[in-house]
Amino acid sequence: MALTMDMDAKKAELLLRAALLDDASNVEERFAALSAEINVDDDGDAWIALDMDLWPEDKEAREAEAIAKMLWLEIDWSMTSGTFPFAWPGIGAHTDKTTAYFKMVLEAYGRQSPDKGTK
Numbered sequence: 001m002a003l004t005m006d007m008d009a010k011k012a013e014l015l016l017r018a019a020l021l022d023d024a025s026n027v028e029e030r031f032a033a034l035s036a037e038i039n040v041d042d043d044g045d046a047w048i049a050l051d052m053d054l055w056p057e058d059k060e061a062r063e064a065e066a067i068a069k070m071l072w073l074e075i076d077w078s079m080t081s082g083t084f085p086f087a088w089p090g091i092g093a094h095t096d097k098t099t100a101y102f103k104m105v106l107e108a109y110g111r112q113s114p115d116k117g118t119k
Contacts, residue, residue, distance in 0.1 A: 008098040009040040011072050016046065027101040028054045028092030035082065046073045051082040054092075 029042035032054035040046045046068060057079055068075045091108065092101050
């Protein structure tokens with residue numbers, strides 16, 4: 001019995017996102033990988049838009065490029081300006097641990113408890 005991969009755009013997008021996570025070296029870059037706009041079409045083209053406040057403009061995404069090459073995709077990279085999830089962009093570049101990052105966020109917000117949307 002032969003196994004088939006059944007590669008489609010959704011699977012390619014998932015692989016590219018996972019590779020971006022591999023390329024990320026800190027919390028902010030992981031946020032960028034998780035929130036990146038990734039589109040793959042049937043013609044072998046891919047578009048990846050990363051938030052410039054989260055992903056350094058000059059940072060290469062070698063793992064994502066390697067996955068694209070294996071999938072025979074050509075990536076068109078772009079930068080967007082999104083809304084940073086917290087008020088202090090830049091502090092996530094100082095740690096690779098999400099817990100340490102969020103502790104810094106809580107300290108910056110004066111030890112507020114997280115608002116869970118309940119009043």
